Amino acid sequence: MTDQVTDNRMGAPVGPDEGQEVYDLAIIGAGPAGLTAALYAARAGLSTALFERLSPGGQCAQTEHLENYPGYTRSTSGFELSMDMYDQALSFGAKAIMEDVTSVDFSAEPNKLVTPFNTYFARTVIVATGAVASQLGLPHEDELRGRGVSYCATCDGNFYRDKDVVVVGGGNTAAADVIYLSRICRKVYLVHRRDKLRATAIYHERLRELGNVEFCWDSVAEEFITGESGRVTGLKLRNVKTDDERVLAASAVFIAIGMRPYTAFLEGDLETDGGGYIVADAMGRTTMPGVFAAGDVRTKELRQVVTAVADGANCAQSASEFLEAKEAIEEAPSAL
């Protein structure tokens, strides 16, 4: 099977095969941004292909309770909301292709998208690939994943019932992880590089009420301590103000230090900012004509489901306008 994957990449055609569909729009990523773009584009009559490497919803689908999606007054499941968005987009004719776009060629006309299984073509592209959890970048971090290092407290917290654990981070994810783990684990250490959390105010109050949480302020993770079993037994910290070192004894370290945009497959085709986010204007236009960016992967201040869906709608509109303008030029009789 791996051979076949290689073959497809090596022999990827330069243009569409005879009779192969060229989509008006390809959307990469079926999170809230991509799903909304698909809904708007399909309703606007664009032939729309929606690519997804796993299943619809992205980070939203993995959020147990959404408390800040307007209109849903009782907290709603991110999974259910995602599936509703997905069904809605497909009901208007968007075509879902459950394949991982591993490379793109935006210089080709039409744009080319390559997956391990096929090659696709589209006149416009919306990149809505979102973001993935950042790593600490400490030695052995990869090998220790599943052996005490985790990036998902709700996934792995149960394996550390009645144990002592550490959460590294200071934002909303870290705060939510601490609250969740404090119900399961004996003790939870929260390690944060600053002397106060970045998390939204509502979390501060909830955290203060917890009896089994110890805050380690001004501290950064320096080293995973492992035992004979090859599993995490602790985390070495360094205080950034005093340089003092301290080892926390813990069975697991949950890393919640934020996200990084998922853009590796673009190979630098689009301009990005210092954080690697795709530079795009208010209507989602990137530095490449006909290519747009929506959701967490683009430059923006607030990364939320509500801002992602807004980006998706704007990008679908931009794609539609781009196609109309292009068609007008192509149809205009030559002045020469």
Place this chain on the structure above:
Amino acid sequence: MAEVIKTADEFRTKVLEAKTPVLVDFFATWCGPCRMVAPVIDEIATEKAGQVAVYKVDIDQSPDLAFKYQVSSVPTLIVFENGQIKNERLGAQPKQNILAML
């Protein structure tokens, strides 16, 4: 749909004594990434029917099986061949990564 294995006996006959390679998805009902990868697992089960057997183990229903294979992160995907572990990966993976494990 990949069938869920519940007992150690079932695991022995269906996975360890299987003639074909077997992909096992150790999952939990409350795990988001498990739900994300579930349709991919089912797709592989359908496409590879006859060549590769695909099963799931709910770690809450079968904690002994999860313990035996040292599952401490879900989803954990393990490929068995002739009763031995051939490959193991943690976390939701796109289809090509899972196919490459087989």
